[in-house]
Amino acid sequence: MIETIAFKLNGQSVKVRCDSDRLLLWVLRTDLGITGTKYGCGKRLCGACTVLVNRKAVESCSTPVRSVDGAEVITIEGLAEDGPLHPLQQAFIEHDALQCGFCTPGMVLKAYELLSENSDPSRDDIISGMEHHLCRCGAHVRILDAILAAAKEMKGGMR
């Protein structure tokens, strides 16, 4: 059904008029031109398309756009918009927690949710939290280190 969906995207109010069954991933990437959110598998199996909806990590490849009506959506572009990098982004840089970088936006946003729910996670907490996110280059060790470092840096005071 064609509907107007209004939501907050990276701090800005946006409206899209389209079939409300369309998937958030494609609306973001095509209609809104926000391409930091990646397609990896289309079936919630890899995490590359992860965005934050009301600060919860969701796979945009399987989320109809109607479900974000009135919600706050944050993509990787919105994590540090015009401001300093988020401690997680900074930690990913400092720990070389990426290679090809294709899974990185999803990793960072999933970690954001993780730290907002548990400000003092153990390594095992992070492993189980990140388990469904795939990285083919094998940057896992650095990603874990980066998330741990960011948690320390933020010391519970989530930005």
Added chain:
Amino acid sequence: MKKKDKISTLPSDPPPSASDISRRDFFKRMGALSGGVVVYISLGDPESWGQQQPDFNAILRIGTDGRVTCFTGKIEMGQGINTSLAQMLADELGVAFSSIDMVMGDTSLCPPDWGTFGSLTTQYFGPTLRKAAAEARTVLVEMAAETLHVSPKGLIAENGEIFDPRHPEKRVTYAQLTMGKRIERQVAEGTSITSSSRRNVSGKAMNRVDSRQKVTGEAQYTADIRLPGMLYARFLRPPVHGAKLTHVDTTGAERLEDVRVVREGDVVAVLHKTPDGAEKALGRIDAQYDTPEPTVNNKTIFDHLLDSNPPSQTVTEGGNIKKGRRLATKQFESIYYNHYVAHAPIEPHAALVHVEGEKATVWASTQAPFRAREDAAKTLGLPSQNIRVITPFVGGGFGGKTGGQQVVEAAWLAKKTGRPVQVAWDRREEFFYDTFRPAAVIKIESGLDAGNKITYWDYDNYFAGARSSETFYDIPHHRVLSRGGWRSNIKVHPFGTGAWRGPGSNTNVFAMESQIDIMAEAAGLDPLTFRLANLKNRRMSHILRAAAKQFGHSFAKAPSKRGYGIACTDYKGSYVATIAEISVDKTTGAVRVERVVCALDMGEIINPEGARLQIEGCVTMGLGYVLEEEIRFKGGKILDENFDTYSLPRFSWLPKIEPVLIDNPEMAPMGCGEAPITPMGAVIANAIYDAIGVRLFELPMTAARIRQA
């Protein structure tokens, strides 16, 4: 040294001799008309040469703004060469790392290059690039001497400036030197370069130059490129390789708003202004196929490979196998197997093609932009010089992004529709059209003499590919055969095969180093002592000892019940020794890899941080093909279509990974992106045997196979 000097003052152009046309062309396209020092670089790697190509394959420019730009057809897909190549340049030129720009994989700005694979970049390209930079520095120093009225001897080039240390006020910047001048040189081989003791930037751990873009979403990959009026395409795909379309009805798709259907023979595509719109239209096509009877599957594949009986090529041979066999007091005969493995980069193949009159621009997710240019040219019926291929960031390749099918598809549709067209494969297409690492069989016969020295080694390889199969042990009588190779072979494999990170070597090292452990046990020795006793190669002994030292536990004759494994290899000159500690759940058969020590001697180390990252990546990725990854198929039907059934390594699999870098600055730098993955099969197989006394001959070593064995 091969060198061509041309120094002229603008605005007069260099003489337009035939061989200079392409040089002038590049000079213009680089925007270097206001002047600058340009060095044309030719690589000694013959594979990178094609016919009618210019005699250089990289360009180094010091611009009139003092910035240094390197133009190369190599591409960045995560391996970090945009950082390590810039490090080399910074040192040789005496400029800040931050003043270097790398322009990569753009066929209009960069001279032809065959592709980025085989860990060739640092090994072949690195030293030549250094020579070019050293050459440029020499030119700049000569110019500075003239400008400053001093002797060039003793002048120091540092931070983009040249100065006389005796008279520090006598200084001039590169930008001042190059303004209004146009200096061209060519470098091939033989230039002396900065000695390793003077290197300030290389050898230092550097963070990647592209991290910021990649953590902010700013980094663009092919499918992120947007053009006005572009259409997104999906293709009708057969369910099975070799299937024939017998009936198709596209009216359902045509009825949807804004959908275009393009059909030519059996090729059917739908286009829409959104990717999901195209996907929806694809779902409305009714198609029927005739599918061939499957003749082979993932269980029968090994017999099929052996039955195909391909001719053998001798990789290496020495002594006399028959004699070796006679001398042997103990003989060993084993057959090793490995299944098809997918590349599975997280970024699927994508291309965007935009045709404007007689010219076209192509954005492609590819490891081989110049091949993509040829593919697009052929499809569009345009001369290749009219086509510009731009390679944005590539989201992983691992050898799987060298073909140009998606480029051909996008070019074909761009031509048909007159619009810019994006083709981006979905995950099913990515599995279906992947050129898998081939299933392979290795037969080894070997023997020990009465003194427990290896006396013969008879190695017969079906379809793995020959790389790393030459034995580096001291074996008097040996023969290594290779049959088939890893390239696609439609008579044998039911689908495409090709290079996969460390092609051939993963299979070869699994077989070779497993066999060594079998003999070690028969000799009554621990696997480290046995290896050292059979090695004359001191570089290999050294790296084995270095790995063992880091590991910190001594080895005992297997099975020691402790789950220690060791394996080593020579991967195109890079030496690796890996030691693993694992545990096996005897009821489930599941393997838990606790710790992996990986020592790497790749000659001179350019970026230690990058090298550690590559080791960690190789060890982690390696766990996949060693423990779980296997393509299941029935004839041309690929049963694994996504990550639910095809299992990649995950965070919970992570062992403690300890890279050990052997500093070997006297040797030229060699690659590190592939070597450390290749011993992973053997090191885990040997550790499993050490833990539970069960020898696995088939990769992957799944829990089910371990339970069975």
